[in-house]
Amino acid sequence: MAFFIETMLGGLMTGMLYSLVALGFVLIFKASGVFNFAQGAMVLVAALAMARFSEWSNAALGGDSLFLANVIGIVGAGAVMFVVAWAVERFVLRKLVNQEGATLLMVTLGIAYVLEGLGQTFFGSEIYSIDVGMPKDPVIMFEGLFEGGVLINKEDFIAAALAAVLVAGLTVFFQKTAIGRALRAVADDHQAAQSVGIPLNKTWVIVWCVAGLVALVAGIIWGSKMGVQFSLVTVALRALPVVILGGLTSVPGAIVGGLIIGVGEKLSEVYLGPYVGGGIEIWFAYVMALIVLLFRPQGLFGEKIINRV
Amino acid sequence: MDMTDMNSAATTTPSGRRQGEVILDLQNISLRFGGVKALTDISFNIREHEVRAIIGPNGAGKSSMLNVINGVYHPQEGRIMFRGQQRQKMEPHMAAQQGIARTFQNIALFKGMSVLDNIMTGRNLKMKCNLFQQALWLGPALREEIVHREKVEEIVDFLEIQHIRKTPVGALPYGLQKRVDLGRALAMEPQILLLDEPMAGMNVEEKQDMCRFILDISDQFGTTIVLIEHDMGVVMDISDRVVVLDYGKKIGDGTPDEVRNNQDVINAYLGSGH
Amino acid sequence: MFYRENGQFKTSYAADQQIFTIAQDKWFVWGLIAFAALAVPMLADEYMFRAILIPFLVLSLAALGVNLLVGYCGQITLGAGAFMAIGAYAAYNFMVRIDGMPLVLAMLLGGVSAAAFGILFGIPSLRVRGLYLAVATLAAQFLCDWAFLRIGWFTNHSSSGSVSVAKLEMLGWVIDSPTEKYLFCLAFVIAFAFIAKNLTRAAIGRQWMAIRDMDVAAEVIGIRPMFAKLSAFAVSSFFVGVAGALWGFVHLGSWEPAAFSVDRSFQLLFMVIIGGMGSIMGSFFGAAFIVILPIFLNQFLPLLGSLVGVTVSTAGISHAELIIFGSLIIFFLIVEPHGLARLWSIAKQKLRLWPFPH
Ligand SMILES: Nc1ncnc2c1ncn2[C@@H]1O[C@H](COP(=O)(O)OP(=O)(O)OP(=O)(O)O)[C@@H](O)[C@H]1O
Ligand SMILES: [Mg+2]
Numbered sequence: 057m058a059f060f061i062e063t064m065l066g067g068l069m070t071g072m073l074y075s076l077v078a079l080g081f082v083l084i085f086k087a088s089g090v091f092n093f094a095q096g097a098m099v100l101v102a103a104l105a106m107a108r109f110s111e112w113s114n115a116a117l118g119g120d121s122l123f124l125a126n127v128i129g130i131v132g133a134g135a136v137m138f139v140v141a142w143a144v145e146r147f148v149l150r151k152l153v154n155q156e157g158a159t160l161l162m163v164t165l166g167i168a169y170v171l172e173g174l175g176q177t178f179f180g181s182e183i184y185s186i187d188v189g190m191p192k193d194p195v196i197m198f199e200g201l202f203e204g205g206v207l208i209n210k211e212d213f214i215a216a217a218l219a220a221v222l223v224a225g226l227t228v229f230f231q232k233t234a235i236g237r238a239l240r241a242v243a244d245d246h247q248a249a250q251s252v253g254i255p256l257n258k259t260w261v262i263v264w265c266v267a268g269l270v271a272l273v274a275g276i277i278w279g280s281k282m283g284v285q286f287s288l289v290t291v292a293l294r295a296l297p298v299v300i301l302g303g304l305t306s307v308p309g310a311i312v313g314g315l316i317i318g319v320g321e322k323l324s325e326v327y328l329g330p331y332v333g334g335g336i337e338i339w340f341a342y343v344m345a346l347i348v349l350l351f352r353p354q355g356l357f358g359e360k361i362i363n364r365v
Numbered sequence: 366m367d368m369t370d371m372n373s374a375a376t377t378t379p380s381g382r383r384q385g386e387v388i389l390d391l392q393n394i395s396l397r398f399g400g401v402k403a404l405t406d407i408s409f410n411i412r413e414h415e416v417r418a419i420i421g422p423n424g425a426g427k428s429s430m431l432n433v434i435n436g437v438y439h440p441q442e443g444r445i446m447f448r449g450q451q452r453q454k455m456e457p458h459m460a461a462q463q464g465i466a467r468t469f470q471n472i473a474l475f476k477g478m479s480v481l482d483n484i485m486t487g488r489n490l491k492m493k494c495n496l497f498q499q500a501l502w503l504g505p506a507l508r509e510e511i512v513h514r515e516k517v518e519e520i521v522d523f524l525e526i527q528h529i530r531k532t533p534v535g536a537l538p539y540g541l542q543k544r545v546d547l548g549r550a551l552a553m554e555p556q557i558l559l560l561d562e563p564m565a566g567m568n569v570e571e572k573q574d575m576c577r578f579i580l581d582i583s584d585q586f587g588t589t590i591v592l593i594e595h596d597m598g599v600v601m602d603i604s605d606r607v608v609v610l611d612y613g614k615k616i617g618d619g620t621p622d623e624v625r626n627n628q629d630v631i632n633a634y635l636g637s638g639h
Numbered sequence: 640m641f642y643r644e645n646g647q648f649k650t651s652y653a654a655d656q657q658i659f660t661i662a663q664d665k666w667f668v669w670g671l672i673a674f675a676a677l678a679v680p681m682l683a684d685e686y687m688f689r690a691i692l693i694p695f696l697v698l699s700l701a702a703l704g705v706n707l708l709v710g711y712c713g714q715i716t717l718g719a720g721a722f723m724a725i726g727a728y729a730a731y732n733f734m735v736r737i738d739g740m741p742l743v744l745a746m747l748l749g750g751v752s753a754a755a756f757g758i759l760f761g762i763p764s765l766r767v768r769g770l771y772l773a774v775a776t777l778a779a780q781f782l783c784d785w786a787f788l789r790i791g792w793f794t795n796h797s798s799s800g801s802v803s804v805a806k807l808e809m810l811g812w813v814i815d816s817p818t819e820k821y822l823f824c825l826a827f828v829i830a831f832a833f834i835a836k837n838l839t840r841a842a843i844g845r846q847w848m849a850i851r852d853m854d855v856a857a858e859v860i861g862i863r864p865m866f867a868k869l870s871a872f873a874v875s876s877f878f879v880g881v882a883g884a885l886w887g888f889v890h891l892g893s894w895e896p897a898a899f900s901v902d903r904s905f906q907l908l909f910m911v912i913i914g915g916m917g918s919i920m921g922s923f924f925g926a927a928f929i930v931i932l933p934i935f936l937n938q939f940l941p942l943l944g945s946l947v948g949v950t951v952s953t954a955g956i957s958h959a960e961l962i963i964f965g966s967l968i969i970f971f972l973i974v975e976p977h978g979l980a981r982l983w984s985i986a987k988q989k990l991r992l993w994p995f996p997h
Contacts, residue, residue, distance in 0.1 A: 496870065
């Protein structure tokens with residue numbers, strides 16, 4: 057039983073990280089109708105920028121203040137994400153208004169490649185570390201309930217809490233602020249939004265920035281856990297089924313979807329894997345997404361897809 | 366009394382056109398999209414060979430009515446009788462098999478293809494060669510292609526678009542696109558042709574051409590035509606009977622003269638500023 | 640002055656429907672085929688065959704298949720690599736499990752197996768499109784990656800996980816030198832290119848394009864979306880599957896599942912975008928481009944670097960490759976969705992008027 061709960065909690069933690077990346081997908085999709093395959097590349101670039109800027113400034117400061125170096129790192133990485141958002145709008149999206157979803161999807165694959173190439177050219181392509189002072193030591197919980205208790209990483213806890221705060225913040229942002237509402241209007245209807253005077257270009261830059269910041273948070277958490285390296289881009293592929301499951305237009309969907317897939321992946325690997333030779337994590341999420349697609353294409357929480365004639 | 370009269374055999378109309386049996390009978394059709402009632406309890410019929418107009422202000426439900434007839438939308442209530450038989454819920458391609466063709470309000474041509482290819486797709490249902498024959502492009506497939514190409518050339522001549530045969534449709538001006546749209550529908554050799562605002566956005570000359578084509582289709586091929594049009598002059602000139610919709614309800618039905626003098630119709634049009 | 644249609648009048652619709660409506664085009668293609676079949680074997684050296692020509696041919700075939708689906712039928716796929724894998728592993732199993740199985744038949748059966756799975760994974764396309772379909776095809780990719788790695792039966796329980804075919808032989812002809820391998824691939828590619836051309840100008844091709852351009856209108860004129868889409872998936876996967884068998888049997892000789900990873904799927908999609916969606920010729924351009932660019936950069940960038948006095952590392956080259964690919968994809972999608980093929984036909988238009996541009 058303790059093992060089961062441990063596995064499940066482990067799954068929840070991974071799921072939280074999936075949720076974070078999925079959140080980036082949903083934000084951009086809601087506001088620009090673009091499914092952003094480059095979200096993984098954005099996580100990589102953000103994490104690389106953060107790792108390197110803090111490393112450089114740490115060296116420049118003589119290793120005195122890790123905190124200051126990290127602040128500089130975060131600010132620097134934020135600036136990089138802003139430049140990315142601006143460039144994407146200026147050089148790509150602006151030229152593809154009212155194009156089909158498939159074209160936009162393919163264009164973000166191109167963006168992903170460019171970001172991966174540029175990011176590594178500027179910041180290097182080795183493995184770097186991010187140290188924001190997350191506690192690494194495990195804690196044992198529920199000792200009273202089970203023999204031996206349940207082993208959990210403190211780091212995971214903090215990460216999950218951070219993610220939860222971010223999600224809450226974004227929900228408030230979208231529901232309560234004027235900008236947030238404008239973003240939603242853009243999502244619902246580009247032309248209508250334009251005709252009531254919402255500048256499309258600006259909202260796109262903002263939303264890509266927000267997605268960039270989400271990527272930065274995901275990058276920091278993931279990077280401090282496993283190091284910053286190229287394989288970070290694959291988290292986009294891992295998080296893709298999450299949004300299908302949760303629904304592309306739903307922020308809560310991204311969260312719940314991430315948790316379901318995180319837990320499902322771990323449990324199936326542990327309990328089902330041995331029978332089929334293991335490694336089923338890779339496709340488990342996708343097969344779940346496939347089933348959802350066949351029976352409920354809009355996902356668990358998404359808005360129904362209507363094709364008008 | 367009324368019913369028997371409606372279903373009895375041929376009568377002649379003011380235009381002198383032959384008017385046959387009821388081919389399509391729509392009974393108590395209601396269609397909703399969530400809370401929006403697009404059509405409410407609408408009944409009318411269409412007779413063979415006639416030109417039947419559907420008119421009404423914007424958003425009245427005219428296009429939705431055509432979409433119901435050719436199976437794009439499925440009404441929640443009501444029956445559709447086709448040649449005296451109740452029609453089951455059907456998909457658009459089945460309606461096409463029954464001989465129902467249509468053109469679209471917002472041109473829906475295949476924009477990556479040439480004019481010829483667009484019209485050729487209209488022959489699709491009549492082409493029977495299988496994939497393997499097509500892959501090898503020998504014998505039967507080639508012969509079939511040529512037979513249908515000849516038919517398509519007839520349509521091209523009929524619509525006077527020889528000069529743009531090979532042009533990609535995306536590059537054509539609006540008026541010509543409408544004509545190609547009509548050509549594609551004609552290529553199906555339909556029994557019923559549904560035209561959704563075929564003259565919208567055209568200048569006077571183009572409208573005259575289009576009217577001529579519609580009348581020629583009716584006269585030469587005997588095709589039954591259902592026409593949505595906003596230009597009252599055109600409607601009154603070329604249609605045999607007119608249905609008037611407003612806010613998804615039927616408010617008038619009869620010959621152009623009857624409709625013109627119908628008080629509800631006058632009110633609807635005055636009310637919505639037409 | 641010589642490339643024009645003047646004086647070539649079509650006297651029948653049959654003549655008008657030929658593949659190449661301008662005689663010079665026809666001669667150009669026949670000339671190209673003759674060159675590829677007769678002159679290239681004499682001119683190219685072993686490196687050329689192994690590193691450039693054979694991969695180019697096989698990837699062209701795969702890109703052709705992807706183009707039928709993406710370019711002609713408008714259904715996106717990110718799982719082409721999986722169908723290559725299915726083609727390769729199925730052909731392999733037909734070879735090792737059935738005594739006396741002819742090589743070409745095994746490859747075609749590999750294609751048929753891929754087609755069957757293509758139909759299966761194409762089913763979601765009846766309900767969803769765009770991104771959603773991309774996810775469904777990715778599911779195929781990851782399932783195949785896993786299955787060929789973990790299920791021993793597919794690899795005939797090979798202990799290393801990699802499989803290979805002992806000897807390539809067709810009707811007594813042993814295909815072992817690079818030249819022979821090249822010619823073997825070339826024959827496949829030519830035959831399939833003609834099939835693709837025929838299909839795309841026939842009724843089925845028009846159905847695919849109709850679904851791509853305006854699916855509601857297509858349905859209204861009587862095209863069954865189910866048949867059109869699934870047939871596109873089947874034919875496309877067949878092409879891709881045969882290409883996979885060629886890739887494994889002829890190009891690699893022995894291979895592991897990683898040879899058909901998701902990167903391969905992306906690569907094939909990029910070939911189609913860069914070469915030209917909805918163009919047979921474009922598939923070849925795209926494949927050539929993607930095969931040659933890395934080789935070119937490997938030679939050229941260090942040279943360029945030494946001119947300005949910096950050393951370019953291999954990592955630097957691979958980053959440059961990413962940037963260039965990415966930018967080109969963006970460029971073509973924005974500026975010229977018909978890719979290199981369109982640039983080619985614009986060049987031909989110019990040639991038609993040359994030397995008198997007005
Ligand atoms: N697919 C759909 N989903 C939701 N509502 C729809 C859909 N199609 C039509 N409607 C609604 O049904 C009503 C009737 O629309 P319809 O297009 O049939 O009108 P119309 O008479 O053709 O108008 P117009 O003259 O502007 O073409 C409108 O309120 C429209 O918004
Ligand atoms: Mg309408």
